[in-house]
Amino acid sequence: MRHLKVALVTGAGSGIGAAIARTLASRGHLVVVTDVDRLRAERVAAEVGGHAQALDVTDPAAVAATAESVAREHGSLDVWVSNAGVSAMRPFLEVPAEQVERTLAVNLQAVFSCGQAAARVMVAAGTQGRIVNVASMAGKQGRVPYLADYVASKFGVVGLTQAMAYELASHAITVNAVCPGYVATPMQERELAWEASLRGTTPDEVRALWIADTPLGRLEEPEDVARAVAFLVSEDAAFITGEALAVNGGAYMD
Ligand SMILES: NC(=O)c1ccc[n+]([C@@H]2O[C@H](COP(=O)([O-])OP(=O)(O)OC[C@H]3O[C@@H](n4cnc5c(N)ncnc54)[C@H](O)[C@@H]3O)[C@@H](O)[C@H]2O)c1
Numbered sequence: 001m002r003h004l005k006v007a008l009v010t011g012a013g014s015g016i017g018a019a020i021a022r023t024l025a026s027r028g029h030l031v032v033v034t035d036v037d038r039l040r041a042e043r044v045a046a047e048v049g050g051h052a053q054a055l056d057v058t059d060p061a062a063v064a065a066t067a068e069s070v071a072r073e074h075g076s077l078d079v080w081v082s083n084a085g086v087s088a089m090r091p092f093l094e095v096p097a098e099q100v101e102r103t104l105a106v107n108l109q110a111v112f113s114c115g116q117a118a119a120r121v122m123v124a125a126g127t128q129g130r131i132v133n134v135a136s137m138a139g140k141q142g143r144v145p146y147l148a149d150y151v152a153s154k155f156g157v158v159g160l161t162q163a164m165a166y167e168l169a170s171h172a173i174t175v176n177a178v179c180p181g182y183v184a185t186p187m188q189e190r191e192l193a194w195e196a197s198l199r200g201t202t203p204d205e206v207r208a209l210w211i212a213d214t215p216l217g218r219l220e221e222p223e224d225v226a227r228a229v230a231f232l233v234s235e236d237a238a239f240i241t242g243e244a245l246a247v248n249g250g251a252y253m254d
Helices: 015-026 038-048 060-074 097-125 148-171 186-199 203-212 222-232
Strands: 006-009 030-035 051-054 079-082 130-134 174-180 244-247
Touching: 006 015, 006 060, 015 030, 015 038, 015 079, 015 222, 030 038, 030 060, 038 051, 051 060, 060 097, 079 097, 097 130, 097 148, 130 148, 130 222, 148 174, 148 244, 174 222, 186 203, 222 244
Parallel strands: 006 030, 006 079, 030 051, 079 130, 130 174, 174 244
Antiparallel strands: none
């Protein structure tokens, strides 16, 4: 059995990605903390004893170079977590084309190019790697207000995860997704403010609605997602691939 050691996380300077970096580090991984915001990456890397790297996931050449340099400098690339994501809330009829492009570029196309870059390095080295994509509960149901482009991107991630898992299985690389619910992060703070203004109510009332929508009765914590990611990259999940794991306190069951 091989110990999975070097893990790279995208968008790891904040929220869920930072929690994934902390959790994987606490379980013995050497973590490469990447984010488009270098200072954020450096802060989290210092906290977890990992390495910081500025990386904009929408730049495929930078993504490929980073995957290769991590394998070269640290001896292998065993785990890649595509976590970076963006959201903006607007009624469907008012979403501008530039927003659709941006959301799909960061949330879907970049997951594609990150997956290619990671898998190319893993295949070349014969690494039985693990890839995890952070999708969303909004990647399984579109009954979500004001997030049409985000929903489209996350449904795409779930499908892409299956296609990657299918093709990479012959290389003993597993590919899975996690689908979080209402997670307390800076992204959620922005969404609370947007949804409150679009509904003509307050962020506190929207938060109460989201908690009421969650059978386990609280907002999700970034660590709830991080522990599920840690499971998917562990030996316990060796025979799981192509899965989109709901981690949402029961807010959406499929
Ligand atoms: N918060 C939620 O409720 C929730 C629910 C389901 C899924 N998700 C998903 O979880 C992931 C993390 O979300 P979060 O809530 O922690 O958000 P966040 O905004 O707190 O953190 C996202 C991080 O990604 C980085 N980032 C943005 N664009 C980037 C780019 N082009 N390249 C590299 N990094 C970039 C940001 O700098 C930031 O540090 C996203 O994919 C999001 O869609 C979040």
